[in-house]
Amino acid sequence: MYELVPVHEHVRWQKILDLFKISDIYYTSLYFLSAIKLDPGEPLLFYYVDDEGEVAYPFIKRVINSEDTAYFDITTPFGYGGPLLEIKGDAAKLIENFRKTFTDFCDEEKIIAEFIRFHPLNKNAPFFEKYLNLYPMYDTYSISLMQSIPASEEYKNSNHRNLHVNSNNQVIIKKLGTVRHMFEFLVLYYSTARRREEADSYYFFTDDYFETLISSLGPNLHLFGAFYEEKLVSACYVLAQGDMIFHHLEGSVAGQENGTAKKNLLLKIAEWGAENHFSSFHLGGDFPEDNENSNRLKLEISNMEPAAFYIGQQVHDPSAYNKLVSVNETDLIKRYRFG
Numbered sequence: 001m002y003e004l005v006p007v008h009e010h011v012r013w014q015k016i017l018d019l020f021k022i023s024d025i026y027y028t029s030l031y032f033l034s035a036i037k038l039d040p041g042e043p044l045l046f047y048y049v050d051d052e053g054e055v056a057y058p059f060i061k062r063v064i065n066s067e068d069t070a071y072f073d074i075t076t077p078f079g080y081g082g083p084l085l086e087i088k089g090d091a092a093k094l095i096e097n098f099r100k101t102f103t104d105f106c107d108e109e110k111i112i113a114e115f116i117r118f119h120p121l122n123k124n125a126p127f128f129e130k131y132l133n134l135y136p137m138y139d140t141y142s143i144s145l146m147q148s149i150p151a152s153e154e155y156k157n158s159n160h161r162n163l164h165v166n167s168n169n170q171v172i173i174k175k176l177g178t179v180r181h182m183f184e185f186l187v188l189y190y191s192t193a194r195r196r197e198e199a200d201s202y203y204f205f206t207d208d209y210f211e212t213l214i215s216s217l218g219p220n221l222h223l224f225g226a227f228y229e230e231k232l233v234s235a236c237y238v239l240a241q242g243d244m245i246f247h248h249l250e251g252s253v254a255g256q257e258n259g260t261a262k263k264n265l266l267l268k269i270a271e272w273g274a275e276n277h278f279s280s281f282h283l284g285g286d287f288p289e290d291n292e293n294s295n296r297l298k299l300e301i302s303n304m305e306p307a308a309f310y311i312g313q314q315v316h317d318p319s320a321y322n323k324l325v326s327v328n329e330t331d332l333i334k335r336y337r338f339g
Helices: 010-019 029-035 091-108 182-195 207-220 260-275 288-301 318-324 330-336
Strands: 002-006 042-050 053-063 072-075 084-087 111-117 133-144 172-176 221-228 231-241 244-252 280-284 307-315
Touching: 002 010, 002 091, 010 029, 010 042, 010 053, 029 042, 029 053, 029 207, 042 091, 053 091, 053 111, 084 091, 091 111, 111 318, 133 288, 172 260, 182 207, 182 221, 182 231, 182 244, 207 221, 207 231, 221 260, 231 260, 244 260, 260 280, 260 288, 280 288
Parallel strands: 072 111, 244 280
Antiparallel strands: 002 042, 042 053, 053 072, 053 084, 111 307, 133 280, 133 307, 172 221, 221 231, 231 244
């Protein structure tokens, strides 16, 4: 049997997540409320239960046509997601039963396509390789905050473990106000986005997305900045809930994307996370052709095994999909990179 939970039933949504002992911010109803600024649609949580276990699968249901008969696709939000599993019996049977029920649901709801950004840390993508087209994107990197963290250059050159230390014009890191310094961050963010010429409009996030992110996530959103000669040269927003920190979005002045400023920034966030009793900091990753130097930097400071990021695709109604969505549709190729 299954239950479909709309996002406004946030108490029920959270109770289901609690059954899976999940505190990951990317699965919360509050995160979905910010995500629909990027992917307008209806956030839903599909909760499936049978004798073999349970599955919780939150997604956004989006209208893809303007005709009298509406058709939809579904996607997980920008970030990470995919089905959560609580296996009590036969895992293969649970996945088979869940996918059959979910496929029937998609047929009834005229959902013709499905796109999943699988969570690399949950390692849930391989369970679905028989049922979806799985595309390995890239490795992602993390820092365990329970182990020794490599010291930043700023920390090694100072006598205080402090976010506001300045030593002989070294790069210094500050924790900034998420609201007060948002527009300073946006200057860096938009500058970085323009330098990535292949980025499509989807990834050029507008001001109202950041405003909604701030209002929705409140104390679970944090902004850090790297300063050189009193000028903000690199900054990033991170998401923090439970025992996890996720690197979310960043911006840097030209020439600072992968240098000392960014390295110190990430390491200082890790130090802050350890001091505030988080267990790990997920740095993320990137397509090698887009930012090989960034991946090299994250690999250098990571102290955990890389985790692969997969995207899954399933076309539930090929005839309607081919009629309504071109297989060469540029936005889909850039957004999901499976084309």
